[in-house]
Amino acid sequence: MELVILHVTDIHNALERVEQLKSWLASGNHKLDVVLISGDIANAPMDWNLTAEQEEQYQKDLQVVVDSFTSVKSRVYFIPGNHDVLPVFKVGEDSPPLVPSNPPFPCNMHMKRTTIAPNLHLLGLGGSVPGYQGGEMIWEGFPYRNYSEMDSDVHKLLDPVFFEDTSCLAANDAVILMTHVGPAESDTSYIREDPQKPIVSGNKELMKLIATEKMQRHCVLNIHGHSHFSPGQCVVGKTRILNPGPLQDGCYGLYTLRQRAGHSPSWEVASVCFHTLPSTS
Numbered sequence: 227m228e229l230v231i232l233h234v235t236d237i238h239n240a241l242e243r244v245e246q247l248k249s250w251l252a253s254g255n256h257k258l259d260v261v262l263i264s265g266d267i268a269n270a271p272m273d274w275n276l277t278a279e280q281e282e283q284y285q286k287d288l289q290v291v292v293d294s295f296t297s298v299k300s301r302v303y304f305i306p307g308n309h310d311v312l313p314v315f316k317v318g319e320d321s322p323p324l325v326p327s328n329p330p331f332p333c334n335m336h337m338k339r340t341t342i343a344p345n346l347h348l349l350g351l352g353g354s355v356p357g358y359q360g361g362e363m364i365w366e367g368f369p370y371r372n373y374s375e376m377d378s379d380v381h382k383l384l385d386p387v388f389f390e391d392t393s394c395l396a397a398n399d400a401v402i403l404m405t406h407v408g409p410a411e412s413d414t415s416y417i418r419e420d421p422q423k424p425i426v427s428g429n430k431e432l433m434k435l436i437a438t439e440k441m442q443r444h445c446v447l448n449i450h451g452h453s454h455f456s457p458g459q460c461v462v463g464k465t466r467i468l469n470p471g472p473l474q475d476g477c478y479g480l481y482t483l484r485q486r487a488g489h490s491p492s493w494e495v496a497s498v499c500f501h502t503l504p505s506t507s
């Protein structure tokens with residue numbers, strides 16, 4: 227069995243890029259199973275004090291983009307980034323962390339988990355931490371003001387699945403972790419415009435947990451965005467880390483996962499293709 231994933235990230239409300247991508251997909255008759263959108267869908271300022279009207283407008287912007295992808299493929303899962311607004315991060319008390327396999331789409335996966343194929347789970351965590359260069363904060367995070375705020379959500383999402391409840395995952399289950407920021411100090415989240423002074427734009431706790439034996443057993447993929455200038459792939463142990471670059475600049479990824487009987491985990495990454503659309507200017 228195979229699963230083909232379209233991964234887009236950092237759209238920043240560039241609807242012309244969404245239309246361009248949809249035309250490319252339609253012209254090539256590409257087979258897709260799911261669309262994963264890893265944040266910065268709208269282009270909101272990082273502001274905790276927006277008016278209700280402003281928040282509503284940016285939420286509408288996000289909705290237009292994610293709805294647009296449902297015409298490509300109805301199974302669209304997304305998470306908010308630091309340029310999406312606070313209400314998109316609100317996981318209500320009554321909102322179950324375990325989403326049914328076929329929820330209403332598009333499905334907001336922030337702080338949630340679901341099953342997207344037999345033995346294949348998706349976990350989502352949006353938002354960003356501040357960026358640091360030479361130990362100094364050079365940009366803010368949103369909605370997380372510091373590492374410890376995000377670390378608390380990292381543990382809330384990952385601990386029950388990987389570290390507390392051993393019944394959550396069967397031995398041959400695989401996990402895709404979709405985050406907005408990548409694991410800190412990975413090649414896909416370091417920003418090396420100045421090679422002597424890279425900017426650390428990822429999350430350190432995420433890196434620590436992905437490297438644990440328990441996560442290594444199941445987590446085949448961590449897909450993310452946020453770091454516009456660090457597209458590409460790297461590995462943390464057996465976990466592939468993928469950042470296709472921003473769709474705002476025409477970048478996206480097509481990945482194929484393949485299920486193999488008798489292996490643990492039963493899913494592996496069969497192919498990774500990064501594409502860039504032609505310039506629109």
Ligand SMILES: [Fe+2]
Nearest residue numbers: 266307308452
């Ligand atoms: Fe971002």
